Amino acid sequence: MERLPVEPTITDVMKASKFLRNRVRRTPAEYSFALSERAGAPVVLKLDNQQICGSFKVRGAFYKMFSLSRETLERGVVTCSSGNHAQGVAKAAAELRAKSWIYVPDVCPETKKTAIRRLGGEWVELVVANGDYDFAEGEARAFAAERGMTFISPFEDSDVIAGQGTAGVEFLADEPDIELLLVPAGGGALLNGTAIAAAALAPKAEVWGVQSEASNPWVVSWGSGKVDGEFTLAPTIADGLSGAIPQSMLSLAKQRVTGIIEVTEREIAAAIAFMHREHHQQVEGAGAVGVAALLAGKAPINGRKTGIIISGGNIDEEKLLSILEEYD
Template sequence: MKIDPQMTDVLLAARFLRGRVRHTPTERSDSLSSLSGAEIFLKWENQQICGSFKVRGALNKMFSLSEEDRARGVVTASSGNHAQGVAMAARALSTRAVICVPGVCPQTKQDAIRRLGGDLVELRVLGHFYDDAEAEAHRLQQEQGMTYISSFEDHFIISGAGTLGLEMIMDEPHLDTVIVPAGGGGLINGVAIAVKALSPETEIWGVQSVASNPYVVSWPGGKVLDVSYEDSLADGLTGWIPQSLLDLSRKRVTNFVDVLESDIAKAIAFLHSRHHQVVEGAGAVGVAAIMAGKVPVKGKRVGIVISGGNIDQPRLLEILREYSD
């Protein structure tokens, strides 16, 4: 499957999403700027509707479906944030949806999916990791003829995610580097399309957890390699990647790096104490990369995507007890 959205697709998504999602703020971080020797700007997508960037792509995709596609019902697999956007759109469109999530999906995300979707959404919790949930979603697609919605390998999903990058580079047009969480690859590719179209010299760096780092491992050779998965604070980034999005990323992304689980925890605590923001693990990996010195940023103007804030309160409190300064 070849997927190759262009800037025109991001602009179309931005026009559709205007008034449906928030234009989230991009703000300078004095504390991170001082720490890194760079000028750091944070894109607070944890303040988005549903607490994550995922609503952008989910709404863009769901409203693109034909009446026939919607009539069959939709099915998707998600680590939790994409599912909230699908649930919200399903309710708005009076469309039946089955949402498959893995066992690692935080309870706060599961509760939000049920609340947003109401009676139209059936939530299924399957296996442990994302790939288990996706296998069930594909089974339902094949056996019941439901319309499958990928959480990342999709033209409309990527274009919707790209609107985040469009906002960021319009708000701060002179960025040398943009750092983006990388899971399946929908967000980083969407952001890269928008940023590179308006600022071709800006570098795009992706960040993963060492617990699930298929982009980091696969990047040098250009072919998707198998990696082992472990539980991660960045549960939203855990899972396989498609060759199509690895190929797409090689057009615009500079490099990928990974961070330790302890780095992610420190970043969550840092953002809470210095910025009074609740950020989930996946949303904190860019800051973790800066704090761990994984991306060369000294003397540069750097944007970091804070992709979401949906973290279970018990886990957040545990992190704050251990890592707050």
């Protein structure tokens, strides 16, 4: 679809914020002395790697799941996820006692698969697809359609976008004078939700998305404003940002997002190690891309106070230890 049937507004984001206030964690905004020294400007981190389930994704997943009618829940819910959205859906499914089928790509980290099973318990069927995220989503959508169940997109959904935007609301409430926001760009729900929040609460602030060169649909599509299917899709340390983007999310971002920054796999790995060393934070690849952009000198800071959303911390221990051994 070119656009969402109903595009979320700041009113929707604030409603989500009110609903989630006592259901998810209000994560800290932490001043980074180390990054501020590098940037020559104040830098503050929004640590959503400390969120319930280890990622911002629980925000949108919870808001969406709790918006569904009892009848819809009883028919069954299907979703697809690289792992973090799935944990939020699984936790909500158990709380709502709603049977859910969750598809993940074959590259989904073991730590995320284990968490999905634990959180969902008897209410969740985890299906590991034999392919990448886009393949897994196709399988999930087909399964839902065949059985008359509801498919929940992890990003192309107004309620999900509104839920993710609550991270931006919290951040700007704590740091209202932020002038530049660096946000991971995957499916686009966090990027768009944050941009909606910023446009209303900090209208002079620029919002920039960041993604890896290994999966760069935002980068190749941004200039034309039309989704370009000829993008790089390779294995990436930022598995949470991997895969294609729909035109609806690109069109929505074009209304409020200033631009997109591309970082390399090595820059992301270096950022993971930096966050561990300087902030004692466990950060996954997708969560580290904003820091990677700053450390690589790719973020247009120009002396402006900068906010970086650290979106998640669900990284396999073996991968983390390997990165720390190489970059620490």
